[in-house]
Amino acid sequence: MKRPGQTRIRVVSLVAWLSLLLVAHTDVINTHHRVEDLAGWQRALWAAAFTVFGMALWQCTHPALSLRTRRHWGLLLSGCACVAILLFPQGGNMVGLMITAAGAVAAVMTLRRTLALIFLQSLCLIGALSGELGWAGGAFLTFNFLMFQMFMAGLVFISNREFLSRQALAESHLQLRFTQALLEETARTAERARISRELHDGLGHHLTILGLDLELAAHVPHAEERLAAVQRARALNRQLMGVVRESIDALRVYDWEDVQRVQAAVCASNPDLHVEVRVPEVGQALPQAVTHACLRLFQESVTNTIKYAQARHFWYHVLVQGQELTVLAWDDGAARLPLTVGRGLDGLGARIRALGGTFQTTLTPGGAVHLRASLPLDMAGHP
Known part of the structure; x- marks a missing residue:
C-alpha cells in the first residue's frame, strides 16, 4: 500500500x-x-x-x-x-x-x-x-x-x-476475512454432504414407490385400477419434483460471493487501495477446488499488494471460456527488486498445477507484478 x-x-x-x-x-x-x-x-x-x-x-x-x-x-x-x-x-x-x-x-x-x-x-x-x-x-x-x-x-x-x-x-483484518470465508465454505460443504444423504434416502424411497405404481399400471387389466395407479404416480411425481427443487435451491452455490465480500472488506480496511474485482456470471456451479483456488489466489495477490507493492490500484479479473477458467491479478505498484516468489505464491502455484492448471508470475517494465492462473473446469482425474 x-x-x-x-x-x-x-x-x-x-x-x-x-x-x-x-x-x-x-x-x-x-x-x-x-x-x-x-x-x-x-x-x-x-x-x-x-x-x-x-x-x-x-x-x-x-x-x-x-x-x-x-x-x-x-x-x-x-x-x-x-x-x-x-x-x-x-x-x-x-x-x-x-x-x-x-x-x-x-x-x-x-x-x-x-x-x-x-x-x-x-x-x-x-x-x-x-x-x-x-x-x-x-x-x-x-x-x-x-x-x-x-x-x-x-x-x-x-x-x-x-x-x-x-x-x-489492515493485513490482519484481511486475513481474518479470508479465514471467515474459508470457514463458511467448509460449513457449506458439510451442509451439501448432509443434503446429499437426505436426497439419497428420501428420493430413493419415493422412486421405488413410483416404479411400483407404474409397473402396476402397466399390468392391471381393469381401466379403473390402471387409472388410479397412474394418478398415484402423477401425485408422487409432483412430490418428487418439489423435493428436487428444494434440494437444488439448498445446493445452489453462488461461487463468487466470497470474493465479492472479501473485496468489500479490503476496500473498507484500506481506503488508500482501490480494489476492482470482475467475476463472471457462470450458469453452472463450478468445482469446489476451482473456486477455492480462486479465493486463495485473491488472498495471496491482494495481501502481497498491501505489504510490498506500494500500489494505489489492484485488479482481479476472472474469465471463463469453454472448459477453462483464467484468473488475472495485478496492480499499479512497483515491486522491490530482485523479485522473489515467497512461500505463499509458491504453494499456490503448486496447488493450481496439482489441479491440472498453469500459474505464471511476470514483472512488467514498470515494476508491477502480474499473476496469471488457468484452471480446467473438468476436474475428472484431479482431486
Missing part, C-alpha cells in the same frame, strides 16, 4: 534542496560570504557534494528500492551533507541539508543509527561554524540545529510507526 502523499513529499524535499542553491548564491545574513567566494577546488567539491546529495535524496526516498539499498543511499546522503557544510556553512544557513538528511535517514534506518548520524552531522557542523562564529557561537547554533534535526527525525519515526500500524491492522 502506497503511503498517501509519498510522491508529493519526495517532490517537496527536492524543491527544498534546490532552494538551498539560492541561499548559497545569496548573502542572506550579511556574512559577505557566498559559494562564489570559495576557491576553485572548494567550489567544485561543494558543487559535487551538493549534486550527489540531491541524487541520494531521490534514491533514499524511492519506495521501489530495497530497504538495504535505500540505507546505503541514506549514508551517502548524510556524508554529502557533512562535506557540503564543512566547505561552506554560511553561518548555519546551509544546515537545511542536515535537517533534510536527518528526516530521510530516519525513514529507512533504526532509531539508534539515525541518532548516531545526527550526532556525527552535528560534530561536523560545530567544527564548521567555529571558524566563523567561534566555539561558543558555533556550539550554541549547533545545539539549536541539533534540536531541529531530532525534531525532524522524530516526526518521521512517528509517521512511519502510524503507517506501519495501519498497514498491520
